[in-house]
Each structure stands twice: as structure tokens, then as C-alpha cells.
Amino acid sequence: MTAMFLFGLALKIAMTASIVVAASLVVERSGPFIGSLIASLPTAGGAALIILAIEHPPGFIASSAIGSMVSNAVVAIFALTYAALAQRRSLFVSLGLAYLVWFGCAGLTRLVDWNAASALLLSALVFPVAIYAGTRFRAEVSTKIRVSFTGHDLAWRAGVVTFCVIIVTAASHLIGSFASGLFAFFPVAMGSYFIILHPRIGGPATASVAAHVQAPLIGLGLSLLAVHLLAEPIGVWWSYAAGLSIGIGWNALLWGLRNWRART
Numbered sequence: 001m002t003a004m005f006l007f008g009l010a011l012k013i014a015m016t017a018s019i020v021v022a023a024s025l026v027v028e029r030s031g032p033f034i035g036s037l038i039a040s041l042p043t044a045g046g047a048a049l050i051i052l053a054i055e056h057p058p059g060f061i062a063s064s065a066i067g068s069m070v071s072n073a074v075v076a077i078f079a080l081t082y083a084a085l086a087q088r089r090s091l092f093v094s095l096g097l098a099y100l101v102w103f104g105c106a107g108l109t110r111l112v113d114w115n116a117a118s119a120l121l122l123s124a125l126v127f128p129v130a131i132y133a134g135t136r137f138r139a140e141v142s143t144k145i146r147v148s149f150t151g152h153d154l155a156w157r158a159g160v161v162t163f164c165v166i167i168v169t170a171a172s173h174l175i176g177s178f179a180s181g182l183f184a185f186f187p188v189a190m191g192s193y194f195i196i197l198h199p200r201i202g203g204p205a206t207a208s209v210a211a212h213v214q215a216p217l218i219g220l221g222l223s224l225l226a227v228h229l230l231a232e233p234i235g236v237w238w239s240y241a242a243g244l245s246i247g248i249g250w251n252a253l254l255w256g257l258r259n260w261r262a263r264t
Contacts, residue, residue, distance in 0.1 A: 033212050033258060034255075035193075035209045035212070036209050036210075036212035036213040036216055037216050037251045037254065037255065039189075039190055039193055039209065039213050039216075040213050040216030040217050040219065040220050040247075040251065041220070041247060041248075041251070042185075042220060042223070042244075042247070043189045044184075044185075044186075044188055044189040045068065045071075045184050045185040045189075046244075048168050048169055048180075048184035048185075049061070049064075049068070049184060049227075049240065050240070051169040052064060052169055052172055052180060052184070053236045053237070053240070055169065055172065055173075056172065056177075058231045058232045058235065058236050059231075059232060060172075060177045060180075061177075061227065061231045061236050061239075062227070062228050062229075062231040062232050063177035063178060063181070063228075064172075064177040064178065064180045064181030064184065065181055065224045065225070065227040065228035065231065066114050066115065066116060066119050066178060066181060066228055067114070067177065067178035067179060067180065067181025067182035067183075067184075068181035068182065068184055068185045068224045068227075069116075069119040069120070069122075069123065069181075069221055069224045069225060069228070070109050070114055070119050070122060070181075070182060071106065071181065071182045071183070071184070071185035071186070072123070072185055072217055072220050072221045072224060073119075073122045073123045073126040073127070073221070074102055074105045074106055074109065075102070075185060075187045075190065075217060076126055076127060076130045076213075076214050076217050077101060077102070077105055077126065077130065078098050078099070078101060078102040078105075078187050078190075079098075079130075079134075079187070079190065079210040079211070079213050079214065079217075080130045080133055080134055080210070080211070080214065081097065081098040081101045082094050082095060082098040082194060082207065082210045083134055083137040083207040083208075083210040083211040084133075084137065084207075085097055085098065086194075086198065086203035086204065086206055086207040086210070087137070087203060087204055087207060088203070089203065090203075091194070091195065091198040091199060091203070094194075094198070094203065095191055095194055095195065095198075098191075099187075099191065102186070102187060106182060106183075109182065110179075114178065116225060116228055116229070119225075120221075120225065123218070123221050127214060127215075127217070127218055127221075130214045131214045131215055134210075134211035134212075134214050135211075137204075137207050137208060137210070137211035138208055138211045138212055168180060168183045168184050168186075190210075190213070193209065194206055194209075194210065197209065215254055216250070216251050216254060218250065219246065219247045219249075219250025219251055219254075220247050222246050222247070222250060223242075223243035223244060223245075223246040223247035223250075224243060226239060226242045226243040226246050227239045227240060227242075227243045230242055230243075
């Protein structure tokens with residue numbers, strides 16, 4: 001039993017760290033728009049869902065996807081809060097208050113008995129407002145940001161995200177499917193990007209990444225909806241593949257539209 005526990009723990013650490021580090025390298029060597037496309041992909045959340053799938057049946061995963069859809073909308077509010085505060089405030093104040101907003105909104109979501117329809121309605125209300133409100137934070141920022149990083153940066157980031165993923169998956173048996181899905185997409189990976197970028201390129205430039213992330217997060221919400229709908233009919237792993245394809249396809253569409261607008 002001890003050997004199996006240690007093996008499972010090592011698998012969680014290796015899988016989570018690999019996903020987060022790979023995404024970090026791309027984000028830090030690209031501009032705000034491309035960085036936002038990567039930041040919106042399910043890095044830590046995806047690792048948590050993979051581990052939850054190993055430990056729980058398809059019905060649990062389908063229910064947890066609803067919690068993740070709600071969390072995804074709350075992350076949009078988190079990113080917008082950081083973008084607004086980072087214009088003039090320090091990293092500590094901007095990110096700290098953004099996390100307080102996330103926890104406050106996450107607490108309020110517990111007052112509602114959510115289903116797929118209500119989670120979609122929440123997204124339909126949140127994302128248009130967040131995209132419009134973030135417009136002024138996306139303007140006049142270079143799209144050719146290059147950031148140097150160290151092994152220490154990647155190590156502590158992977159460690160923090162791994163710790164959060166392990167806590168969520170370990171507590172999943174106690175907190176239930178909705179809360180597991182909600183906290184699986186706690187924005188620890190996104191926050192770690194801001195921690196790296198803010199001191200090096202400044203608050204406004206980092207805020208541009210946060211402001212750009214709103215539209216890509218819509219694709220993540222659609223991919224989570226696919227997981228909810230397909231986990232039981234076709235199996236969890238196929239639903240994950242379908243969800244990931246939808247998320248990547250959405251981001252590819254945004255990238256293509258941006259290039260088309262630049263040409264025309």
C-alpha cells in the first residue's frame with residue numbers, strides 16, 4: 001500500500017510539474033496575446049482532472065466539470081481584477097486582491113445548486129463584461145515581450161502548482177465533485193505567470209496578458225462542457241480528448257482571426 005501511495009504521489013508530481021513548466025516556457029517567450037492563449041489552456045487544472053479521473057468514476061468527473069466551468073468564469077473575474085490593479089499597484093497588492101476576489105466569488109457560488117445550463121448562463125453573463133472591461137488594458141502594449149527565466153523560477157512554480165493539485169485531488173473524496181472541479185481550476189498557474197512577469201516587464205505589460213486571456217477562457221469553458229456531456233457516454237479519457245481539441249481549436253480560431261484582421 002505504501003509503495004502504491006508513493007508511486008501515485010510521484011506520478012502526480014511529475015505530471016503536474018511537466019505540464020506547468022512546458023506552458024511556462026512558451027508563455028514567457030511570447031507576447032501577451034500568444035501568452036494568453038497558452039495561459040488559458042488547462043495546465044494545473046488539466047493535471048488535476050487527469051488525477052481525478054484515475055481516482056473517481058465517470059459520473060464524478062462529469063459533475064466536477066460543472067464546478068470547473070463555474071471556476072473558469074470566476075478566473076475571468078480574477079484576471080480582470082489583476083489587470084485593473086496592476087496598472088498602478090505592486091505585484092503583492094494586485095495579485096493579493098485578485099485572489100481575495102476569486103475566493104469571495106468562489107464562496108458565493110456555493111450558494112447556488114449548479115447544473116450545466118446555469119454554469120453556461122454564468123459564463124454568458126461574465127465573459128462579455130470581462131472582455132469589454134479589459135479592452136483598455138490590452139491597448140498599446142508590445143506583442144514582442146521576451147523574458148529571461150531561471151531554473152529556480154520553474155522549480156518553485158512547479159512545486160507550488162503541484163502542491164495545490166495534490167491537495168485538491170487528495171481532498172476530493174471529502175469535498176465532493178463540484179468543489180473538486182471548482183478548486184481544480186484555482187488560478188495558481190496563472191498567478192505564477194504574473195509573479196514572474198510583473199517584476200520584470202512591469203504591471204501594465206503583465207496586465208495585458210491578463211486582459212487578453214478573457215476570450216481564450218471561453219474555449220476552456222466549452223471544453224469543460226464537452227467533458228461534462230461526454231464523460232459518461234463515451235468515457236472520461238475520450239471526453240478529455242474531445243475537450244482538449246475544442247479548447248485548442250478555439251484558440252486556433254482566435255489566432256487566425258487576429259492574423260486576418262492584421263492583414264486586412
